[in-house]
Amino acid sequence: MSEGLGMRYAFTGPLETMHLNAPDGLEDYLSRYREGMRRVLSTFGPVPELSGSEAEAINKEMCNFIPKHQLPSRRDRRDQLLMGLAKLKK
Template sequence: MKDVDGVISVQDIDLVMSEGLGMRYAFIGPMETIHLNAPEGLEDYLSRYREGMKRVLSSFGPVPEFSGEEAKSINQEMCDLIPSDQDHLSARRQRRDHLLMGLARLKK
């Protein structure tokens, strides 16, 4: 169902959060979610979605560039927490997916 402006309804926003991102946030935060959702980690995510994020955020005030030193700093901080080598990322993704499946079963 769409809202008055034809974008997304309140019901759909709640559905996205309660059945999607919200479930992940029970186990991991938004930065780890981003880091695990791109094949090569956070830096890859930023290079793929930088322009879209800037478009969405532009209505909120000054928008970070998500590139250059800002991106390097954010990526380094994330990699200090969760190394971006493929074995480590794969293990973290498997853990996330296992926990999400368990949570989905509990919600039923």
């Protein structure tokens, strides 16, 4: 975690990380990784659907928080912060 997602989570939470990591935001991320996430999560117990009305509601909130047209600038901000954090860790 200290060299991977943990560094991102210092600046963004898991949903924002997913929203920023796919070209078209959270909806795109879920369509790409939903099944893999389901397989991993099933080893922990009940699995959220991450589709249908649940996914639509989460996607709507993320798009309100960071509209799709702001994704590139938000990714740049995240990357600059991560580079600064990497320098501090050295």
